[in-house]
Amino acid sequence: MMSSLLRLNQVEAFIQKFHILHDISFEVPKGEVTVLLGRNGAGKTTTLRTIMGLNKVSKGSINFQGEEIGNLLTHRIANKGIGFVPEEQGIFGELTVGENMRVAMKKEDEQTTKRMEWVLDLFPDLKKFWKKPGGALSGGQKQMLAIARAYVNENELLLIDEPSKGLAPIIVDKVTESIQQMKEQTTILLVEQNFLMASKIGKKFYIIDDGRTVHSGQMDELKEDKVLMKKYLGIS
Amino acid sequence: MEAILETKDLSIAFGGHVAVNGVSVKITEKKFTSIIGPNGAGKTTFFNLLSGQLTPTHGTIYFKGRDITKLSTTNRTRLGIGRSFQITNVFPNLTVHENVRLAVQSQANVRYQMLAHFNHYKQFKEKANELLELVFLDDKANSLAVNLAHGEKRKLEIAMLLALETEILLLDEPTAGMSLEEVPAIIDVIKKIKGQEDRTIVLIEHKMDMILGMSDEVLVLFHGELIAQGTPEEMIENETVQSAYLGGQYDEQLT
Amino acid sequence: MDLISTLVINGLATGMLIFLLAAGLTLIFGLMSVLNFAHGGLFIWGAYTGVWSYQLSGSFIIGIIVAIVTGLLLGLITEKLIIRPVYGNHIQQILITLGFMLVLQEFIKVVFGPNQIAVSPPAFLQGSFYVGDVIFIKYRLFIIILGLLVYFVSMFILKRTRIGLIVRAGVMNKEMVQSLGINIRLVFMLVFMVGAALAALSGMLHAPYSGVIYAEMGLEFSILAFIVVVIGGMGSFSGSLFAAILVGIAQAFMAYYVPALSLAVNMLLMTVVLIFRPQGLFKAKG
């Protein structure tokens, strides 16, 4: 049996007094890309934020590498080996590309430097704009920087929230390709609206609706299941 | 056909990022126009330019032939351009009824009256109640707006917009974030307004089926640019739209 | 000519003192978006504890160290008890820090008594010397040098070190910095403590400059510091330096030429700046 790196069990969460997550349960197997699907406002982003500790868990458990991480402080969760690429990318606009990377680097040893080089080979644009402020990058470049930044530390798991949002199709292909390369080395939990992209890199999927995990299966099978797609994803 | 609202080469850039790029459209009077496009295509930014929340970097906006590019939000509302917001934007610590009454009051031009009690204006109270009934919020009239559920806040937004009785209604994803059961009610409200045939409605929406049923015209925004314009049927046939936006058979509706 | 040079030097010294106070304020506002009206309270506490230990030990350096330590400690307390509950809410911040300002000011009277205390500079900083016709008062020169030192060291830390990088990143996106594994709360607490220490230091340095300290000084000087921060552009470190020097020199000249207006000159400067350039001189946009 495949060991799961991250396991959520009946997680509930509130934002202010609004009950957003009702029952989120899923597993992320090590070494795979797992995809969360669902309509706008279904609770996907909140799920990622809750894993990251940016949102409180009010009930249920979040288990990472056999350890309970629900309600730890965000920086502690990050230091356990989880990288986060938020929906809005979270680029530090007034810092240069290089400084953005430096903020992320926990140590500046040989191994990290090596990873950095590897990542920069993946995104040559970043090297080119090394001294440019992050805010001046294009949407696609920002997305690449956000992914590179999450990757530069040796993380066990990357949470990536809608990397294709607002990007031109050609750029989406580029981002897809880079994530495909990364998945060789890191486990990824991906939230994605672009079904084409998700089906290229994802293996297992979970559908979230109304703050609940309502369905799961293999990505290949989902493509054929028109009924399911229409019901939860609104695809006709 | 008369164009009530027209933009010429409308653009806005934030830093290096061009959010809306050279958009020229004519919105026909008393018709229902929908704007579609994937997340981040610049739809809401375009609305913000129309309603005056943002000032374009260049380009012009005409309302009934008059250049309104430099007018404030307030003046545009008074001219007849009302809008609802995607991010719910109400008065949190006032009651639902008061929220609507403020809009009614503005429409009735009672702006600086400071001597009479507000209850003196019975007609406002009644009109506010009617509007709340229309959007199915009458039983929440005395709750504070902050305590409403999200879907209810969206309904309140619509009631406030209707209260202004503007000639143009700009609706920014009126059903976003509502539960599936709530959506039909809102669509009914919008259809009712459309049925009266006395308003120009411009709507941003993702749900294709909703647009198909109601729109007279569809504009497709992609990357800040207007890539296509036409009837819903034409849009479905249109290849540019297909390849750039719909991206094959699946992924359009996911946004 | 020598008169003008003397006035400029006086103005520079006053400006540097104001800058030290404003630096902490602008640091805290620019980095943490906190409006700290209790800043003047930290200023007087620095002055009183510093002077007290200076007079007790006879060593000015010890006085400065004690003032800085007081600032750090009070900064810690202020951040934890007063600021933390109201992060992100400007109106509440203004209201609550103002209340804390009152408490700090009154506590000075409880601990050190309500009377003013006379202070003189240490022996090695007393007196003056001439270069050509221009008179240099040693203590003022000392303040100018120290002020510039603080400015450059702060700029260096902010721009060149990793902690500076983290602080700047934290300002732009707090959540993201946390998600990168950094304890932003701790970082912000440190920033606040440093800001408070700067206020305390400026209080201590101000004592021998004005020759006397009293509890109400805090509110007076925090108003001055706020004026400087607003003129310079809130949150702009360099802007504060510039504005502080501007205010210092304007005050020095007014005091000499139009004494009646010298008290009003800062207010007038700020009013003019706010009306024509509400975002301040050193900020691109509001």
Place this chain on the structure above:
Amino acid sequence: MNLAKVEKSTWIYLAISLLLVIVPFIVTGRSMQFIIIQFFIFAIFAMSYDILLGYTGIISFGHVMFFGIGAYSTAIVMNRFDSTILSFILAIIIAIILAAIVSLIVGMLTLRLKSHFYAMLTLALAGLFLVGAEKWRSLTGGNDGFTFSLPEILRDSQSLYMLCLLSLVLIFFGLRRLTKSPFGRVLMAIRENEKRTESLGYKIVHYKVIASVVAGVVASFAGVLYSISLRFVNTSVFATDMTIDVLLMTIIGGVGTLIGPIIGAGLVEFAHHWLSSLADVHWIFERWIILYGIVYILVVIFFPLGIVGTIQKKFFNRQNYQKKKQQNPRRKLDEGRKEDEDELYRNG
């Protein structure tokens, strides 16, 4: 007027006002009467501040300048003219006109600014008035101030009491009506959400300026009463401490309630009197501001709505809850979950 339409609370307030009329016949001690008079005056001042802070959401640190304008106008007029009722009326008129002009100009120049800039600018402007009062010695007597005489009737403690009480009651009902008028509701809308008020078609700067003129005029009137209650004026009427005092009164009592600032003024005035009289018991009471500051900080953190606001909220919730239960028992309670995530992040 249709009596049936008058709100219940109006009757309660009227009854309390009548009770207060009797007080000077029971409490005949001049010093106690003086404290109550001060309470009335500061209640008026605090209410005017509430119009800005509580109803329109404007933080001004310079509100004291209007108070000072009122106080100095009265003192100077009474000093230069005969001490007759006529010159007193003249003083009031001058005080009000001056305050209106100053608040109009200040408002038009500054109310476009963001809240914290406005706060600081008003702080600085009040500072200018303070400096002005110190420097224009021929008119103001500088720091020491000056005393002036009053017509016989105003020197009498009881008639002064009645004058202040009457003013308080009239201004309270006037402002209460203002806040319940369509205009007042727009002010509250501005407090809640400026941008949205704009897009409803209201010109918010106009509203803010009008609100600041109303607040300025009322504050000036409080200043008039203050100076005649002391028969003396000095620069302390322009001091920042005074603004802070009135701020505390408004917040402790409850912003946006009008009655709150009155209660706040009462509490602060009586606490001040009582605590400083305890100074003989223990020296700490001489530093009563510490206590007062701590209470204030606790109020801001734990009861940001103040005394009256907190009570009102409890009451409102209970009332609403009962109503809901009666009307619509079947309605689901957990409708909140569809809250737009993005929006909450931005707000939260």
